[in-house]
Amino acid sequence: MSNVIKIRNIIRDFKLGQETVHVLKGIDLDIERGEYVAIMGPSGSGKSTLMNLIGCLDTPTAGTYVLNGKDVSKMSDDELADIRNTEIGFVFQTFNLLPRTTALDNVALPMVYAGVSKSERDKRATEVLKDVGLSDRMDHKPNQLSGGQRQRVAVGRALVNKPSIILADEPTGNLDSKTSLEILNLFDDIHKAGNTVIMVTHEEDVAEHAERIIRLIDGMISSDTKNN
Numbered sequence: 001m002s003n004v005i006k007i008r009n010i011i012r013d014f015k016l017g018q019e020t021v022h023v024l025k026g027i028d029l030d031i032e033r034g035e036y037v038a039i040m041g042p043s044g045s046g047k048s049t050l051m052n053l054i055g056c057l058d059t060p061t062a063g064t065y066v067l068n069g070k071d072v073s074k075m076s077d078d079e080l081a082d083i084r085n086t087e088i089g090f091v092f093q094t095f096n097l098l099p100r101t102t103a104l105d106n107v108a109l110p111m112v113y114a115g116v117s118k119s120e121r122d123k124r125a126t127e128v129l130k131d132v133g134l135s136d137r138m139d140h141k142p143n144q145l146s147g148g149q150r151q152r153v154a155v156g157r158a159l160v161n162k163p164s165i166i167l168a169d170e171p172t173g174n175l176d177s178k179t180s181l182e183i184l185n186l187f188d189d190i191h192k193a194g195n196t197v198i199m200v201t202h203e204e205d206v207a208e209h210a211e212r213i214i215r216l217i218d219g220m221i222s223s224d225t226k227n228n
Contacts, residue, residue, distance in 0.1 A: 003066075004164050004196050005031040005054065010063035010073075012049050023049045025219040026063070031198065033164075036191040038207035039200045041216035048169075050216065051200045055088055055167050056080045068164040085113050089158030089166045093173035095150045097142045097157075103129060103149075104138040107156040114161060128156040132186060148179035155186060159195075166190060168199040172206055184209045 012024040024046045031037055041047040052058040053065060056072055059080070065073040068087055072080065084090075089110075097106045108125040116124070129138055132152040142150050151171060158166050168187065172180035188209060191197045199210060207213050208227065215223045 002033050003030045004033045004068055005029065006064075006066040007054075008064045010050075010053060010060045010065060012046075012053065012058070013061045023219050024053075024060070027219075027221060029214070029221065031165075031196065033196055034191075034194055036187075036197045036209070036211045037199070038210035038213045039198065039216065040202065040204075040207050040213060041222075042202070044218075045216040046219040047200055047216050051167065051169055051198075054165075054198060055090060056083050085110055086161055087164045089161065089163040091151070091154050091158045091166065091168040091171045093170040095142070095147075095154045095174075097150060097153055099142055102139050102141055103134060103145070103153045103156075106142070106153050107160055109157060110161045124160055125156070128160050129153075131159070132156045146179070147175050148182055151175065151179075151183050152186065155183070155190070159190065165196045165198055168197065170201055171199065172201075172203075180206070 007027055007029040010024055010027040014021045014023060027050065039047050039050060049058070053060055060073050063073065064071060067083065070083065072083055075083065104122065104125050107128055108121040111121040111124065126138065129135055132155050134149060134152050134156065137145060137149060145153065172183050175183060184206065187197055187199070199206070201207050210227060212224070212226050214221055
């Protein structure tokens with residue numbers, strides 16, 4: 001197995017006026033291709049900051065982060081934007097869909113930025129919507145879809161560029177328990193298809209779906225365990 005993520009001594013400080021807040025205090029982390037990992041921790045533990053770094057939405061104060069063989073810790077904003085679009089599929093708690101755009105066009109959006117032709121975009125987006133169980137909802141806009149269906153569109157959009165990692169931030173946070181389970185089953189299927197899934201959650205029953213649980217406390221990894 002090869003590492004898709006290799007993080008060494010990552011430190012992230014934030015300046016607040018005269019003070020420096022040390023949020024991440026030297027994180028070492030390897031994630032192998034095809035793993036399903038949950039990152040947990042109480043509020044203020046640094047899990048959101050770590051997620052932003054893994055997702056290339058932020059850069060570390062010190063340390064190195066190699067994603068899929070590329071050292072992203074020293075990249076410019078433009079380079080990071082490219083990496084986010086090609087290497088990372090994001091799924092957020094709030095879905096983040098374009099409201100006046102169909103499910104098909106929402107899913108195809110990352111391919112627009114990647115310069116893929118319209119016919120190729122539509123073909124791939126159609127495939128992905130089929131994979132997430134929404135082939136009969138392609139022309140629907142977000143306000144015509146249920147919460148669970150909206151999250152399926154968001155998952156489809158995350159998958160469409162065939163990224164190195166799927167990064168999900170509290171993906172069931174806005175859903176009822178029945179719909180949450182459906183979405184978690186979908187993530188199980190995505191993982192079984194060979195994708196690397198990293199999920200940030202504060203809910204134990206959500207984390208139980210992952211193969212491995214990493215817990216953060218006070219900006220450091222407190223435990224890293226395999227699920228049976």
